[in-house]
Amino acid sequence: MAQVRNKQVLLKNYVTGFPKESDMEIVEGSITLKVPEGSSDVVLPLTAFGVSKVVESGDPKYKKDDLVWGVTKWEEYSLVPSAKILFKIDHTDVPLSYYTGILGMPGMTAYGGFFELGCPKKGEKVFVSAASGAVGQLVGQFAKLTGCYVVGSAGSQEKVDILKNKLGFDEAFNYKEESNLDAALKRYFPEGIDIYFENVGGKTLDAVLLNMRSHGRIPVCGMISQYNLSQPEGVTNLANLIYKEIKMQGFIVSQFYPLYPKFLEFILPHIREGKIAYVEDIVEGLEGGPAALVSLFSGQNLGKKIVAIAPE
Template sequence: MNQNSTRINGKMGEEISNKQVILNNYVKAYVKESDMSLRTSKIQLKIPSGCDDAVLLKNLYLSIDPFIPKHMKKEENYITPYKLNSPIFGYGVSKVLDSSHPNFKMGELVWGFIYLEEYSLIKDPNVLFKVHDKDLPLSYYTGILGMPGMTAYVGFFEFCSPKKGETVYVSAASGAIGQLVGQFAKNAGCYVVGSAGSKEKVDLLKNKFGFDEAFNYKEEQDYNAALKRYFPDGIDIYFENVGGKMLEAVLSNMRLYGRVAVCGMISQYNIEQHEGVHNLLYILTKRIRMEGYYVTDHYHIYPKYLEMVMPLIKEEKIAYVEDIVEGIESVPGAIVGLFSGRNVGKQVVVVARE
């Protein structure tokens, strides 16, 4: 099959089954597979009458990301909780089956916010982006050409403003975002060190992604000593993915006028009581700029990102690793696996082959 063909289980207008991943109960600590289940509902293969500016999608690839469990907690602050007994949402790559929106046509490929299910009716297509380059694998739009790629770009270039020769530390460096930040930093002429949770991932950082050094944080008894070993003169830029004790150690090893882009704090997502962080005084004494961000605030510069990253991909100046599993029934296990280090690279679930 070519990239524009999709297996449709019924004819247009027909009512067919739609497998969905739903939330069974709100999570307090570590997410478990039993917190989710698979449900089969019915969906009609056309836009319902009176539903203007909507699109009906056949989902091809689902993106499994660390932010998903945050929405499984009943918190009413900046995070919108998933609804119980309803499909959970995330990112994915899809094909437009029907559209009542003037900007989207039948047969077009898109990526963006969808529900983790086989078919999705999206009533606000402003959360979708068109796939313009069909020569690259469509799964790339769950990662390097989608949200994780944009997240890496915004945090590193827009917030940290790297300079040639600076020192960069990336935690959770073998994941979808970390692997890209490290390579962006190398392309910018920086010295780059990453940490990961296994020998396999450390080897990947050094031998495939070109990090100058890498270490297994699980083998380190003292994070502060480990960072002094790799950064004897201090860290200029820290790309924060972990939080907790790692952030604490980094702050004491930052250089004057260092920058910290807070992309995530994965060590804090699955615990009921968040850990406190010492060494915050260093933010003042070392004049450190530390800023958190959500990539959704920055999608207006997506064309700028594509302009930078597309040549790197096509000229094979950047490596990218995916961890792909088959079938929507794999979603709960893939989500849980993110927090046990099961995946290597960007975790993707294939729902339908293009």
């Protein structure tokens, strides 16, 4: 019954507002690599979507050395209720990190939000905010595969370059350099926007509403600019929903999990043929976890942020 060191990222306290590195600590605990009869959990490790290898299993659906992805804690070894495992990993000819991104939760988010709620048609005009992020970069590429015109916004010139040169967006702009977002959108969408894939909320949404076309769709995936604000920015242009008969629909990725097999069938060939790229921002070692989390809210990540706890 091996007992091993188990490094963990813990929250010191309940956090309000944007998380700071000082809200988290790295501790060295230990864990017995044996499924216990009962379990008690008195600390508060952060959770995330991760890829893990099964060490021991009490659930007959999983066996030792199976690779799985789903919700895990930020630690080297986790006792995971099997309901938190989402899928067993069957295809290992692609990087395992992909199962935290393009083949994991962000991939399903982009796929379900864009295709199921966005209902894209060839030739339509698509705008994606936070476009170089884990989800946005895929939405843009799915839009191109569908024959749409797609423009992305991001927060640095480096991200804009990647959107245009590596990810195939038709256009991209740095929203921090646009004093008037409405004017920027009118420049890139003189005929208006059919689908806005919403990741940021606030002022961007307000400007988008002025530029939507009749019968437009807004899948609402996130509003990262508004999270952790004690008072969110007010959105003032919602009456456009009426005049333009817009459908705005929020969603959580779990509603699309039943589509996962269909999604893999769609995306794996594109990955293998190099028709879809995926930008990852990998931090080596659990010690880098707190800074990685904080970077998401300051826009410093480039692509899907991943903390590699152990080598493949």
